[in-house]
Amino acid sequence: MGRPRTPLLDRERITTTALQLIDETGDFSVPQVARRLGAQTGSVYHHVEGRDGIVELLRERVCAAIDPGTLELTPWDTALEAWARSYRAAFAAHPRVIPLLMTSPVRAPRVLEQYECAVSLLLEAGFERAGIMPLIIALENLVLGSALDLAAPEAMWELTDSVPTPHLAQALAAVGEGRADRAFEVGLTAFMNHARALREDG
Amino acid sequence: MGRPRTPLLDRERITTTALQLIDETGDFSVPQVARRLGAQTGSVYHHVEGRDGIVELLRERVCAAIDPGTLELTPWDTALEAWARSYRAAFAAHPRVIPLLMTSPVRAPRVLEQYECAVSLLLEAGFERAGIMPLIIALENLVLGSALDLAAPEAMWELTDSVPTPHLAQALAAVGEGRADRAFEVGLTAFMNHARALREDG
Numbered sequence: 018m019g020r021p022r023t024p025l026l027d028r029e030r031i032t033t034t035a036l037q038l039i040d041e042t043g044d045f046s047v048p049q050v051a052r053r054l055g056a057q058t059g060s061v062y063h064h065v066e067g068r069d070g071i072v073e074l075l076r077e078r079v080c081a082a083i084d085p086g087t088l089e090l091t092p093w094d095t096a097l098e099a100w101a102r103s104y105r106a107a108f109a110a111h112p113r114v115i116p117l118l119m120t121s122p123v124r125a126p127r128v129l130e131q132y133e134c135a136v137s138l139l140l141e142a143g144f145e146r147a148g149i150m151p152l153i154i155a156l157e158n159l160v161l162g163s164a165l166d167l168a169a170p171e172a173m174w175e176l177t178d179s180v181p182t183p184h185l186a187q188a189l190a191a192v193g194e195g196r197a198d199r200a201f202e203v204g205l206t207a208f209m210n211h212a213r214a215l216r217e218d219g
Numbered sequence: 220m221g222r223p224r225t226p227l228l229d230r231e232r233i234t235t236t237a238l239q240l241i242d243e244t245g246d247f248s249v250p251q252v253a254r255r256l257g258a259q260t261g262s263v264y265h266h267v268e269g270r271d272g273i274v275e276l277l278r279e280r281v282c283a284a285i286d287p288g289t290l291e292l293t294p295w296d297t298a299l300e301a302w303a304r305s306y307r308a309a310f311a312a313h314p315r316v317i318p319l320l321m322t323s324p325v326r327a328p329r330v331l332e333q334y335e336c337a338v339s340l341l342l343e344a345g346f347e348r349a350g351i352m353p354l355i356i357a358l359e360n361l362v363l364g365s366a367l368d369l370a371a372p373e374a375m376w377e378l379t380d381s382v383p384t385p386h387l388a389q390a391l392a393a394v395g396e397g398r399a400d401r402a403f404e405v406g407l408t409a410f411m412n413h414a415r416a417l418r419e420d421g
Binding site for chain 2: 038041043044047110113115116118120121122123124126129130132133136137140146147148149150151152154155157159160161162163165166168169170172173174175176177179181182184185187189191192193195196197198199201202203204205206207208210211212213
């Protein structure tokens with residue numbers, strides 16, 4: 018007649034624990050997840066389809082923070098730009114998961130649906146079919162590179178008297194605060210201008 | 220009177236070992252490096268300034284593969300584009316080191332010198348001083364995002380009948396081989412066009 022028990026293991030808790038491990042150490046293993054949850058490694062495998070299954074749960078978890086409504090905005094370029102900003106913010110919250118997710122095949126159903134929406138947006142906007150995935154991947158490279166950069170120190174260049182770098186010193190002094198955000202704006206503006214030009218040529 | 224001995228430890232061997240560990244596991248620790256070299260952890264610290272010192276040796280090692288002659292080409296846009304291509308190739312050889320180097324401050328002398336060259340190139344080309352670092356960082360985000368993407372599987376999206384994604388399927392089929400390279404070209408073209416436009420406005 019005790020209080021209702023929280024289940025020791027479920028997919029949510031496994032995902033949360035794996036994400037904590039990655040945030041802290043840059044990686045995770047199934048035995049580490051089991052140990053943190055006070056469970057046997059074999060028990061974890063009863064809930065997920067191996068390590069790859071956890072990777073896809075992580076992808077769904079992180080991508081759930083991307084606002085799907087962005088892709089329904091009009092016109093198409095407003096939608097694409099808003100999606101890129103929301104995408105960057107979602108991954109900036111967990112930058113250490115980026116290399117793992119960028120190098121594992123995408124299987125998570127809700128994430129595949131999000132790609133379907135992005136492709137449909139660009140098809141409807143009139144983009145040539147063969148150019149759509151290169152365009153989306155180029156945007157992702159910019160977004161994920163920038164999200165990783167948000168995890169860098171604000172003072173990223175430590176100059177020293179032993180190496181004369183007067184122009185670098187002046188350029189750094191001229192930027193002021195928020196260099197990561199300013200760089201993202203430059204990259205996103207470049208990308209959006211190019212996408213608009215590509216569509217007009219098509 | 221034996222044969223000349225190869226020293227058990229030197230900075231070159233420590234760097235090579237740390238890079239191998241990162242290529243294999245995504246990270247390294249000083250005790251792991253010591254173990255692989257058959258040395259005590261304390262002995263490694265006699266050769267390098269701690270873990271951070273090894274990170275900077277790794278940065279010098281990976282960046283040594285960037286052709287410094289690219290930044291001396293003319294005109295400036297030919298130089299910048301060639302530098303970006305060489306930069307991507309250097310990091311594509313060691314994609315798992317990217318998150319580590321992107322999130323640690325740059326101290327390596329030869330790498331600081333390379334930034335000095337890049338900044339000088341853009342100053343001489345007539346760019347406004349405050350915009351130069353955002354421009355360089357935007358290019359790095361694109362380059363490093365694309366280098367990480369080169370480590371992804373060619374078949375990055377695994378579609379399934381349970382999630383209808385007809386437009387994504389068609390868009391993927393239309394890309395053909397080399398999606399990572401095509402995406403990099405899109406991003407680089409966008410960036411270079413924007414950089415040229417910024418300079419003309421300045």
